[in-house]
Amino acid sequence: MTSAAPAVGVFALQGDVREHLQTLTALGADAFAVRRPAELDRCDGLVLPGGESTTMAKLARTFELLDPLRKRVAEGMPAFGTCAGMILLADRIVDGAVGQETIGGLDVTVRRNAFGRQVDSFEADLPFRGLADTVHAVFIRAPWVEHAGPDVEVLAEAEGHPVAVRQGHLLATSFHPEVDGDGRVHRLFLEMLQR
Numbered sequence: 001m002t003s004a005a006p007a008v009g010v011f012a013l014q015g016d017v018r019e020h021l022q023t024l025t026a027l028g029a030d031a032f033a034v035r036r037p038a039e040l041d042r043c044d045g046l047v048l049p050g051g052e053s054t055t056m057a058k059l060a061r062t063f064e065l066l067d068p069l070r071k072r073v074a075e076g077m078p079a080f081g082t083c084a085g086m087i088l089l090a091d092r093i094v095d096g097a098v099g100q101e102t103i104g105g106l107d108v109t110v111r112r113n114a115f116g117r118q119v120d121s122f123e124a125d126l127p128f129r130g131l132a133d134t135v136h137a138v139f140i141r142a143p144w145v146e147h148a149g150p151d152v153e154v155l156a157e158a159e160g161h162p163v164a165v166r167q168g169h170l171l172a173t174s175f176h177p178e179v180d181g182d183g184r185v186h187r188l189f190l191e192m193l194q195r
């Protein structure tokens with residue numbers, strides 16, 4: 001990094017927080033856990049990890065983070081959601097829990113647990129737009145993008161459905177680049193912070 005390390009929070013009320021913190025730190029970011037609004041205030045950008053999206057939304061509501069998160073994302077703070085994090089960034093959910101809330105911002109409809117129970121978890125090497133080599137993608141009860149609005153750029157697909165998307169300051173993957181990944185997708189996100 002040429003300038004000061006960007007302050008990148010990882011939503012840490014639930015989910016695979018540690019893997020993201022390690023990946024971001026290895027790439028030179030000032031990475032820290034976000035559990036309170038004051039920690040969110042420090043963020044130049046935010047990662048929403050994998051986990052369980054209904055639980056994450058409920059906890060965010062309980063800990064009075066949901067509305068501050070919506071506000072920061074709506075104001076343009078870069079955010080990167082992986083798996084459950086993608087669901088949290090989506091404007092619309094298919095097969096969500098009744099009344100399931102999201103942060104929103106990404107003009108997509110995501111289908112939860114889309115790849116079906118028989119393949120709850122799988123791995124694939126996927127071409128990824130903007131990256132020279134394929135990305136090793138680990139899917140764990142993953143969503144896919146069922147419908148994407150006109151401003152959404154599809155970066156990767158699996159089984160004919162978008163599994164990595166970008167829209168302006170928002171990046172989301174159905175899979176877990178923080179697990180078994182090489183940091184290239186996180187680096188892409190850190191580049192979005194420099195703009």
Ligand SMILES: NC(=O)CC[C@H](N)C(=O)O
Nearest residue numbers: 050051052053083084141
């Ligand atoms: N690995 C994951 O993040 C799974 C997401 C989970 N199926 C959900 O709906 O929240």
